[in-house]
Amino acid sequence: xxxxxxxxxxxxxxxxxxxxxxxxxxxxxxxxxxxxxxxxxxxxxxxxxxxxxxxxxxxxxxxxxxxxxxxxxxxxxxxxxxxxxxxxxxxxxxxxxxxxxxxxxxxxxxxxxxxxxxxxxxxxxxxxxxxxxxxxxxxxxxxxxxxxxxxxxxxxxxxxxxxxxxxxxxxxxxxxxxxxxxxxxxxxxxxxxxxxxxxxxxxxxxxxxxxxxxxxxxxxxxxxxxxxxxxxxxxxxxxxxxxxxxxxxxxxxxxxxxxxxxxxxxxxxxxxxxxxxxxxxxxxxxxxxxxxxxxxxxxxxxxxxxxxxxxxxxxxxxxxxxxxxxxxxxxxxxxxxxxxxxxxxxxxxxxxxxxxxxxxxxxxxxxxxxxxxxxxxxxxxxxxxxxxxxxxxxxxxxxxxxxxxxxxxxxxxxxxxxxxxxxxxxxxxxxxxxxxxxxxxxxxxxxxxxxxxxxxxxxxxxxxxxxxxxxxx
Numbered sequence: 001x002x003x004x005x006x007x008x009x010x011x012x013x014x015x016x017x018x019x020x021x022x023x024x025x026x027x028x029x030x031x032x033x034x035x036x037x038x039x040x041x042x043x044x045x046x047x048x049x050x051x052x053x054x055x056x057x058x059x060x061x062x063x064x065x066x067x068x069x070x071x072x073x074x075x076x077x078x079x080x081x082x083x084x085x086x087x088x089x090x091x092x093x094x095x096x097x098x099x100x101x102x103x104x105x106x107x108x109x110x111x112x113x114x115x116x117x118x119x120x121x122x123x124x125x126x127x128x129x130x131x132x133x134x135x136x137x138x139x140x141x142x143x144x145x146x147x148x149x150x151x152x153x154x155x156x157x158x159x160x161x162x163x164x165x166x167x168x169x170x171x172x173x174x175x176x177x178x179x180x181x182x183x184x185x186x187x188x189x190x191x192x193x194x195x196x197x198x199x200x201x202x203x204x205x206x207x208x209x210x211x212x213x214x215x216x217x218x219x220x221x222x223x224x225x226x227x228x229x230x231x232x233x234x235x236x237x238x239x240x241x242x243x244x245x246x247x248x249x250x251x252x253x254x255x256x257x258x259x260x261x262x263x264x265x266x267x268x269x270x271x272x273x274x275x276x277x278x279x280x281x282x283x284x285x286x287x288x289x290x291x292x293x294x295x296x297x298x299x300x301x302x303x304x305x306x307x308x309x310x311x312x313x314x315x316x317x318x319x320x321x322x323x324x325x326x327x328x329x330x331x332x333x334x335x336x337x338x339x340x341x342x343x344x345x346x347x348x349x350x351x352x353x354x355x356x357x358x359x360x361x362x363x364x365x366x367x368x369x370x371x372x373x374x375x376x377x378x379x380x381x382x383x384x385x386x387x388x389x390x391x392x393x394x395x396x397x398x399x400x401x402x403x404x405x406x407x408x409x410x411x412x413x414x415x416x417x418x419x420x421x422x423x424x425x426x427x428x429x430x431x432x433x434x435x436x437x438x439x440x441x442x443x444x445x446x447x448x449x450x451x452x453x454x455x456x457x458x459x460x461x462x463x464x465x466x467x468x469x470x471x472x473x
Contacts, residue, residue: 109137111430116466117142119184126462131441133431135468138386141429144467145176145185150460153247153376154448155201161224162450163191163201163208164458164465167245171195173210175224176465183454183467192219192227200248202256204282209256211246214238216258216284234284239263239271249300252307256280259311261296266316266340266351275339277311277331293337293361294329299377299395299446306419310365312374312395315343321403323347326372327364328395328414328421335362366421372408373398376446376458380413383453385470391416394455395425396444399433409433409440411447411457429457429468 111134118127119142127146135141149168157163162176162185170193177187192198192210200211207218210231215238217231235258238246243261250256262275269275272289277297279290299312309331315324316339324343338345338361340352345363348355368374376396380389392413399408409432415424432442443461450456455468 111135111427112137113431114139114141118146119143121184121186127464131431133429134427135429138472139468139470141466141468142183144178144183144456144465145188146462146464148174148463148465151445151458151463151465152199152245152460153201153446154456154458154465155203156448156451157203157208157221157224159224160451161187162448162456162465165198165201165210167197167199167460171198173198173201173208177224181452183452183469185465189224189226192231197244199245200258202248202250204250204254204256209234209248209250211248211258213240213244213246216246216248216256235280235287239273242274243296245298247298247300249302249309250282251302251309254282256282256284257290257300257309259294259297259300261298261314262339265318266295266349268340268352279333290333291331291335291337293335293339293341294331295339297329297331298375300331301377301379301393303419304379304381304391310377310393312377313337313364314373315370316340316349317371317402319347319350320370321405322370325364325367325370326374327368328366328374328377328393329362330365332362336360337362337364366414366423366425368395368412368425369407371400371403373400375444376448378447378449378455380455381449381453385453385455389413391419393421394428394447396447396457398443398445399440406433406438406440409443411444432459 113132113134116131116133117140127143133141148164149166149170149172152165152167155163157175164174164176166172166174172193172195173191175189175191176185178184179186191208195210195212197213198210202209203221206221208221209216209218214236215233216235217233219227219231222228238260242263245261247259248256256279258278258280260273260276263269272292275295276292277290277294278287280287294311294313295316296314297311298314301310302308303310311329311331313327313329315326324347327344329337338357341349341357342353342361343349344367345361346358348358374395375398378394380392380394382390392415395412395414397408397410397412400406410427411429412425413428415422432444433440441462442459444457445460446458448456457466457468459466
């Protein structure tokens with residue numbers, strides 16, 4: 001059993017606080033109302049309400065770029081893309097500056113309705129009803145594993161097993177195997193349970209790391225067997241309240257990166273751990289602030305073959321249906337992405353901003369429809385999918401909870417060209433959200449490309465993992 005020890009998260013240097021001058025700026029939002037309004041809203045991890053806060057907001061105003069209002073699962077079109085090169089240190093060299101002209105969406109073609117394939121052994125009660133999802137021509141979708149708790153983040157073991165965190169009352173991490181290569185899980189092992197809101201998962205140097213709400217732990221990996229002995233705590237005393245999920249990844253530099261969301265919708269945090277990404281050594285030592293101003297960066301993904309770290313971010317509530325846009329960010333060492341003072345590098349916050357704040361922040365790489373709640377993201381590789389998908393980014397939209405007309409509840413594809421985002425974002429899988437009455441039957445959380453080249457999608461509402469394959473036209 002590994003020796004149990006822990007590292008606290010006391011910051012190595014004090015956090016910087018900007019002036020909290022309250023300005024009533026006019027923000028033109030297509031869904032915003034006129035006059036002063038009182039909004040009580042915050043978004044919890046992945047679209048669930050967090051600690052509520054009442055804020056008085058000004059009338060709506062000029063939103064840079066063009067953010068299309070997406071009706072009930074319609075096509076989402078991103079507005080801008082920004083680029084940056086990276087240096088040997090692993091951080092982007094310079095800040096992405098200047099928005100590309102808005103680029104119209106260039107979809108593969110109209111999505112085609114497909115009946116969700118449910119293998120007999122996965123026919124749990126929640127899957128007995130016939131369900132339809134919409135995908136591009138040539139793609140198919142089926143259930144890889146059903147009957148899970150609140151299925152959240154995914155990762156792959158060295159042996160090729162799929163590992164999923166389940167935020168059910170049992171708080172567990174589960175191993176799923178497909179021993180006969182049939183595209184359906186035929187083995188299920190509880191790796192560990194009794195955990196506190198397990199979420200982020202990462203393999204490194206013979207360990208499986210698990211991010212809980214208040215700590216990061218690790219277990220020795222023993223080829224797919226259940227965890228043995230007590231977990232080793234390597235990062236402890238992560239503050240609670242508000243957004244409760246924690247996401248971890250290891251970088252090409254063998255450092256551990258930890259994302260912790262904000263404690264509120266919009267406020268001045270007392271802990272520099274909040275609304276930030278921190279970098280640690282693999283044993284939890286040497287923690288330092290890596291990037292700040294990210295309200296809730298649930299998804300983290302390294303672009304293959306580079307030292308570029310991309311993160312999704314969930315923007316604040318209370319400014320209208322279309323403000324601020326959700327974002328994908330190219331995360332650089334020392335960068336500030338603005339929250340709570342400035343959103344998207346251009347929108348001064350009505351409660352905490354001042355006129356100088358937006359000039360000091362890093363702009364996002366891609367902007368998307370507000371309140372979509374982008375969570376997991378994964379780069380497409382070669383193999384099973386058509387060559388045109390290689391290098392593009394799949395993003396799971398968990399879906400809105402307080403927008404007047406629901407949006408999200410789908411998987412989108414963000415286009416890249418020559419390793420840079422183009423600004424094109426198009427629907428890849430829809431159908432979890434009804435276009436007739438606004439009801440939903442599933443909420444995508446994470447996406448992951450498996451060793452077989454298929455795309456795996458977790459759903460914490462239905463408690464399943466889907467497998468998406470390409471069979472050609």
